[in-house]
Amino acid sequence: MHCKRKICLCALLCGILFVMIATQTMHRTNFLPIAMAALLPVGVAMPAGTPSEVTVELDGVSCGCETCVADLGQSEWFDQHYEPQQQPFLTAQNTSLPALTLKWWMRLQRSTGETVEEVLEKMFQVISSPLPDWPPRQDRCRTCAVVGNSGNLLGSKFGPLINSHTTVIRMNKATTLGFEEDVGNRTTHHILYPESAVDLPPGVHLVLLPFKLRDIQWVVSALTTGEIKSTYMRVKNLVKADKDKVIVVNPTFFKYTHDKWTEHHGRYPSTGMLALIFSLHICDEVSVFGYGADQKGNWHHYWEKNKLSGAFRKTGVHSADFEMQVIKKLAAEGKIKLHTV
Structure with a gap:
């Protein structure tokens, strides 16, 4: 025995x-x-x-890259802000919004009519529900270029470097035609909202930033009947985009960015800030281009000559100065690569 x-x-x-x-x-x-x-x-x-x-x-290694954004324990400051469990976009399986999120989001820009549940149900009858594949995996390396619209891109010759990333994120009215040498010509994800909408080529993800319930109603309309022609201003009523590649950023993710990253500076985060924090959750290595003022301190888009330099720094809604501090801190902590000239 x-x-x-x-x-x-x-x-x-x-x-x-x-x-x-x-x-x-x-x-x-x-x-x-x-x-x-x-x-x-x-x-x-x-x-x-x-x-x-x-x-x-x-x-502790979360992805297959040399460095991984989601790795914790390397920066105390980053760990205090970054929440790995955050779901960056809506799927048909996670349309329920927490009460605090709903209250904050619905007050950003007033909406009336249908309930959130009704709107989201209709939305997923038109667009495909994206796969919930945002968490990092050790068998892949997702390199992302987040391309802002700053005039500091002019003369940078960053085009080939931007194109070399597996994911290229652009936003709003961004154009590449005629600026390929400086900004590249590849786009995989284009972030926009109704007032900044543009037609997208086949294969590009339309990433909607819904600042209000009306924005979600608009994307359904813009991909089908075109009946919604205005929000608080006239908007593009029909948009060319692949219905199977539409992504709608989760309002809870908006609130998380506002609470943890911009720390209530401004009424809500800018498109550029939301795009960057979004990339921290869907990418493994993040390179940032075209943020901030140009070499002369002017704040303008690279495709236009804006004589009112500095007009975009403080709009009363966003705090560009504070957001740039956060971006520079992310770079200093080794969580992003900030490319400047």
Whole structure:
């Protein structure tokens, strides 16, 4: 009897040693749950909550890049602001908004008529629900270029570098025609709202920033009947875009950006700030271009000559100066690469 116990104890110790060796040599795979299952008697289920098809982070590395935005424990400041569990966009399975989010979001710009639930239900009858694949994975490396519209891009010759990223995010009225050498010509995600809408080429994700419920109603209309022709101003009533590639940023993500990143500076974050924080949650390495003033301190778009330099710094709605402080801090903490000339 004692001999049998010794044999069982020896087998158990060997099994534990096997798992320890496996976790060291295969630390970037899903090996741990498999090894645990191998030690259990036949017919005994894995403990509740044990991961079976998700990446197990044993060494803290969250992606397959040389550096990963989502890795925590490297910057105390970043860890205090970044919330990995935030869901950056809506899917058909996560349309429920928390009460505090709903109250804050609905007060940004007044909306009347249908309820949020009714609007979202109609939206997902028109657009495809995107896959909830934003969390990082150790078997992929998503490099992203977030391209702002600042005049500081002129003469930069950043075009080839921007194009080299797997994901290229542009926003609002951004144009590339005639500026390819400085801004590139690839776009995978174009962030906009009704008042800044443009037609998009096939294959480009339309990423809607819904500042109000009317914006979600508009995107449904703009992709179908074109009946909505105005919000608080006249807007483009029909938009050319791929219905299967429409992404709607989660209003809860708006509030998170406002609370944690811009810290209530301004009434709500700017498009550029939302685009950047959005990229921190869907990308593994983030490079930022075209943010801030130009070399002479002027704030204007690279495709126009704006004589009213500085007009966009403080609009009463956003705080461009504070947002630039946050962007520079992200760069200083090694979480983004901020490209300037």
